[in-house]
Amino acid sequence: MSQEDKRRLVKSPNNGSWQDLAVWQKAHSAVVEDYRVSKGFPSDERFRLIDQLCRAAASVPTNIAEGKGRGSPAEFRQFLLIARGSTEETRYLLRSPMTSASSARPSTLSWKAATRRSRKCSTDCCAT
Template sequence: MQDFRNLAVWRHAHQLALAIYREASGFPDSERFGLTNQMRRSAASIPTNIAEGCGRSSDADFARFLHMALGSASELEYQILLAAGLGRLLPATAGSLIGQVQAIKKMSSSLVRRTRAPRSKNGPPTADS
């Protein structure tokens, strides 16, 4: 078990969630229970799953929660595309957010691979990716 706040991937995912909340606050009221809610839930799910995985007792459980975070990241990536297509996000903003999502997906995938690698004598993988 490790402190999720020490993970670079969690810190990036947390910043992305904050950015999504800020951007979605500018969506019209008609989207409050639609795209606004979906994007916020997907964005919050990424760091939430990483944090929950850190609280689990095995690398296999941690990897499982990282996979759930990856699924939420893919969901959010599409929702950003949808918001941009609907004119809710400026293309530059959407591009920046998608870049952040893709970086988090790469970091998460790398961390999954590291959790499945044989442990060194120094203990479990540090989650600095």
């Protein structure tokens, strides 16, 4: 990915909102998929795996939005790094033994693809 492509991911047209950022849009799509996939997990995981997974996943676009609102490039970069950490937490939860035993395991594959895209996007943005 070129430096220009990386800059485009974290710049909004006409200094727009965080909703205009490609990195936020990809992370948001991953959260939507996470919530869909988590409905297939066992009900006894409701207050363990599902809640933690949804919190970690939602933290990714939330931190991107907060970083965008901070106003300085250095703060934005810091929040992108936090978002990347939350992406890794989410990836672990999807690979945890509780998830592996779940009947929803096959449907997590599309979520993992979305998470990989989000992780790559945040990694590329942090490298700028």
